[in-house]
Amino acid sequence: GESVGLHLPTLSVQEGDNSIINCAYSNSASDYFIWYKQESGKGPQFIIDIRSNMDKRQGQRVTVLLNKTVKHLSLQIAATQPGDSAVYFCADPASGGSYIPTFGRGTSLIVHP
């Protein structure tokens, strides 16, 4: 079964708003997560990662939050821009020990100008 999954298939926001994309995981042993961005017709690219010894990690305009109690993580994008329109995946690189990257279904972020 799927070890990571996103809550919403599509998220529409206005340019300038903050976006929050949520992801749940099932394996309590998972200790490292990565968010990827996939633009149309391209392969996914790394955005940000977080290890289980952290609750929060910040990048440029992006923040990832990890709640191990409820096995949930979120990606927050500040001041969303049209260039942020893409599909976002959360991934468990180790997939609970098998070390085969496993991806959720993805959330399509649509940014309206």
Add this chain to the structure above:
Amino acid sequence: DGGITQSPKYLFRKEGQNVTLSCEQNLNHDAMYWYRQDPGQGLRLIYYSQIVNDFQKGDIAEGYSVSREKKESFPLTVTSAQKNPTAFYLCASTSTGGNTEAFFGQGTRLTVV
């Protein structure tokens, strides 16, 4: 520049034909993966290889075959046994251990005509 290259970007296949998708990486990564992506869907694992001359079936291996004769190369053949091959195919690689970022190629869009 180090990276992972897929070719061709677009591929058309006639019914009953076998086609081979190329994937080459110069990242010195041990592990390589093939995923299939259908519209609005996540990434489904077809085959993976964690070392040269060895590969394993993923979740949807039927109708596909691979080889791993060189560390740099992991070609995927879509055989005539694959009844619904039209999809976007993504190749990825990771360094040893797998609990790291996956690097993706730009994908090959295969269409049956």
